[in-house]
Amino acid sequence: MRKRTITTLAAIGAAGVLALSGCASDGAGGTIELGGGSGGGGGGGGAKGTITLGFLPSWTDGLSTAYLLQDQLQKIGYDVEMKTLTEAGPLYTGIAQGDVDVFPSAWPEVTHAEYMETYGESIDDLGTYYDNARLTIAVPEYSELETIDDLADADLGRIYGIEPGAGLTAQTQKMLPEYGLDGEYELVTSSTAAMLTELKSATEKQEDIVVTLWRPFWANDAFPVKDLEDPKGAMGEAEGLHFLGTKGFADEFPEAADLISQIVLDDEQYGSLEDLVVNEYGEGQEADAVDAWLEEHGSDFDWVVD
Incomplete structure (x- = not known):
């Protein structure tokens, strides 16, 4: 395994602001369309149609799950278009208008509740894949503080x-x-x-x-x-992270919706995926990171497509 480095700290520093602020602007966010090729997920040739994944690269949770979905959806025969945006508002607008098919890491329960109030009727919830999204105060493992x-x-x-x-x-x-x-x-x-x-x-x-x-x-x-345990709940309650789809996604892409609905990750699995994508492999090697993660964790899941 590659030596873990922290050389990407400056590049991903914005993740904390964007993913946790809950107040991203509704202004227009730039979009960039990326190539659809994935190291381990190139099979299928898109015979079942094209699915557009919209995500914000600076949100490393969404970056990780976007490439995981790309890999898995390509392996069951879909073309996958990766569309990056700079802010949450335009991404929710894109899902509601059908310009984006799937948002692969949404915080709709608390952090993005206002967006769901605005666009929720035009968005389908495809499933909660992580149920422990929360804000924390942390110390080293060797600390006596609890x-x-x-x-x-x-x-x-x-x-x-x-x-x-x-x-x-x-x-x-x-x-x-x-x-x-x-x-x-x-x-x-x-x-x-x-x-x-x-x-x-x-x-x-x-x-x-x-x-x-x-x-x-x-x-x-x-x-x-x-x-650190928070007996007074002063750092807020945990919320779930969801896959969101444009209205009618499951009707148009039933096999994709079924696969997406089965994905559930725990802390260790999610942390490992994100660390591989962001640190050990980094920009431009996300597909290789997903391959490495599937090699390590793929046997843990019934939904994984080899």
Whole structure:
């Protein structure tokens, strides 16, 4: 296996802001159509039609599942068109208008609830494939801290966060007074990449550190971290991640809808997929990353197409 690197931190730093802000602009987002070839999923020749997957590359959860779907759908005979956008608003508009067939990593229950209120009647829910999407406060696995309450006596002074405008940042700021930590801790905000750099440095030196994280996110797999329990629920409830389709998708592509509806991932499986796609293989080698993930995890699932 390739040595895990963190060289992509700057490139994916925006993931924290976009995926967790819940307030992406409704302005027009640019689209780029990518080639449909996939390393392990080239079979089929598109005899069953073309399916357009719309996703935001900076949302690494959606990037990972988009390439997983591309691989699997091509293997059962569909052509797959990959369409990238820069903001959530245009993506929901595209699904509602039928310009995009599938959004492979949506947060419709909480984070994107406003978009669902606007476009929900023109969108079909194709299934929840991950049920533990949540905002967290995390520490190294070797830390003796177990709950957010424990921070009061730890005297660490700082919590390293991500971008100032991220929803995760706002939720953490709300959390601090609920646990009486607002006078004890400074929430240091800068960027996702800067936070991960601090986390990497601390864990390599076996030092204590407190950071804001979220699930799903590859850092939970790449670093030796654990979530602090949140007995007061101050970081919010977990929500599900869904595959969304344009209205009538299952009628037009029944075999594709059936396959998509069977996909369910747990923390370890999702973290491994995202880490392979983002870090160990990286841009331009996403299909190879999916092949490697299927080789490791494919036997765990009944729905996997070889």
